[in-house]
Amino acid sequence: WLPLFFFEAAWKYENYGTYALLGAFVFLQIGHLGEHTVQVVQLWIHDGDLAQSHGVFGALDRELVHFAWDSGVWLGVLWMLWKFGPHNKWLWISVIAASFHEVEHIFLYYLDRYEPAFYNAGGTTGILAKGGLIGTTFARPYIHYIYNFFVVVPLIMAFWDETRRVYNKWLAKALPD
Numbered sequence: 468w469l470p471l472f473f474f475e476a477a478w479k480y481e482n483y484g485t486y487a488l489l490g491a492f493v494f495l496q497i498g499h500l501g502e503h504t505v506q507v508v509q510l511w512i513h514d515g516d517l518a519q520s521h522g523v524f525g526a527l528d529r530e531l532v533h534f535a536w537d538s539g540v541w542l543g544v545l546w547m548l549w550k551f552g553p554h555n556k557w558l559w560i561s562v563i564a565a566s567f568h569e570v571e572h573i574f575l576y577y578l579d580r581y582e583p584a585f586y587n588a589g590g591t592t593g594i595l596a597k598g599g600l601i602g603t604t605f606a607r608p609y610i611h612y613i614y615n616f617f618v619v620v621p622l623i624m625a626f627w628d629e630t631r632r633v634y635n636k637w638l639a640k641a642l643p644d
Contacts (some may be wrong), residue, residue, distance in 0.1 A: 486633050493626045500619040503612045510608055520608065530579035534572045540618060541569040541570050543553050557625035564617035571595065
């Protein structure tokens with residue numbers, strides 16, 4: 468499916484520009500939210516046992532992968548905000564949520580790489596998760612699900628707004644009168 472996806476994305480980019488990149492970005496983020504959804508469901512099924520709850524792609528459930536992916540998401544949302552302009556309120560919501568998520572992953576990645584004893588002794592909870600630096604009542608997988616929800620849903624809405632804007636521009640070119 469990946470070659471087909473990239474072929475289609477390249478065609479869309481050639482014909483629709485950065486709007487197509489936004490669509491591909493949203494598609495990938497929906498998949499990312501799906502991965503977190505599977506992990507949360509696994510937690511419910513296994514009574515909160517984190518050892519049995521790594522999502523569909525459990526081999527990728529590593530700090531380096533999370534850090535790299537969410538850094539890319541953060542940079543991607545910032546780029547979309549710059550490219551489409553500040554008029555899209557949904558991109559602002561997404562960039563705020565992605566920024567919080569990025570701070571969390573910078574902290575976790577730092578602990579994983581440079582303070583492994585602390586990380587292995589419970590530092591895996593991060594900043595906002597239960598037992599974390601600040602802490603809430605939610606375990607880490609739930610916190611990251613919440614972060615992703617507030618990145619992805621506004622991204623979908625931003626894509627919807629841009630779809631209307633692109634259609635109106637196309638319609639104005641097709642029917643100038």
